[in-house]
Amino acid sequence: MTTKHPIGLIGLGVMGRSLALNLADHGFDVSLHDRSPQAVARSVADDTTGRLHGFESLADFVDSLAAPRKVLMMVNAGAPVDDVIAKIAPLLSPGDILVDGGNSLFADTERRSAELAASGLCFVGAGVSGGEEGARKGPAIMPGGPVEAWTALRPMFEAISAKVDGEPCVSHIGPGGAGHYVKMVHNGIEYGDMQLICEAYALMRAAGLDTDAMAAVFDEWNRGELRSYLIEITARILAQRDPDTGAPIVDVILDKAGQKGTGQWTLMNAAQNAVVVSTMGAAVDARVLSSMKATRLVASTRLQGPEARIDLPVAEWVELLRQALYASKIVSYAQGLDLMRTMSAQRGWNLDLGAIARLWRGGCIIRAQFLNRIAEAHADGQAPASLMLAPYFETALNGAQPAWRRVVAQAMLAGVPVPAMSASLAFFDAFRSARLPADLLQAQRDFFGAHTYERIDRPAGQFFHTVWPEVQG
Structure with a gap:
């Protein structure tokens, strides 16, 4: 009798292939299928455990799985997900579990869940964060959907996820599209984090720091309260040299940022729910403006402004920037938590914001030391009206706000755009105003x-x- 495998994976791009190898490393036999037989063959060839098994036929792939069948789809969001579902659903049986591990819009996940439930199938929208490295070595996973599906998937998801203090960075988020929703907000916060770091970089450059000096600053910041994956990789990026020219790699990269849509989805959802996410909004706007390179080049020759120069002692300026960045980061996360809290109440998801903060501590792109503080602020049923009013963050914001103001004011006077930092400070001032x-x-x-x-x-x-x-x- 042929042995049936505990899970199947469809879609062997960068993320799918990495997750398959991760599962194999943790002792799980995985059936593989992709529209490209070559992708299947490459994945099987890269496996050193003998636990990856390729199938060219979708029917044979489904037949290779143990009941209840568990299928993880790692395909592009949108129509490709619907296409795979249309092909595989007729081959599945009631009680089988279909997981979408891509960056799907949560509303699409809720639609698919309702449609498949009519056939007795369990549909799970699972946000997976961490990129290629996270998928291979341990991502943060945010699964939504039926509790019974989570029970079946839990041993595998906990095994392959990142671990922090021995705790797996995965948790059942809630019903329906809750998992993909939380991943969407995660990405919105990620947009804000990245833009704030870029603004700090621009302000260091305006003060005359070269890339090696900036790399050293970010490396030092990564040893303190700003410690995070994004700060760490920023230090590494700024220290990297271009092999062709010998110049800092960041200096030869065109200043046009891309985006895949999750930040925009977050803004639209926030607008629909009347929740302010101004730091994320500024970050999305900054990416759009960066894409207008040709127009900006023309404007740079016609519109006037001061020289982008900060004349303050470097050590003093770097410390002011550190405080401004940390305060702005708190605001960005506070806005993201406000949005999740609002949607949770509206949809009856009962999101555990403390548990979400804990699973974000490892594997994901926004993993950061201060997520422990966020988890603490929501421990034991505590629920501050805003993260900004939790005792630790209230103290941090009050302590940083003089430096924060100096940074934003100096940036304005020097003509250095800091849309996310200034939006964060404006939100702080509006939020603390008894009268507007x-x-x-x-x-x-x-x-x-x-x-x-x-x-x-x-x-x-x-x-x-x-x-x-x-x-x-």
């Missing part, structure tokens, strides 16, 4: 649209309208 100019805004709305307003001297919930004078001319 929205009183005038509401008066304007009432003037032109009779939208009414509440009064400070009357009970909340009572609405009033003023008969305004007509505008002449």
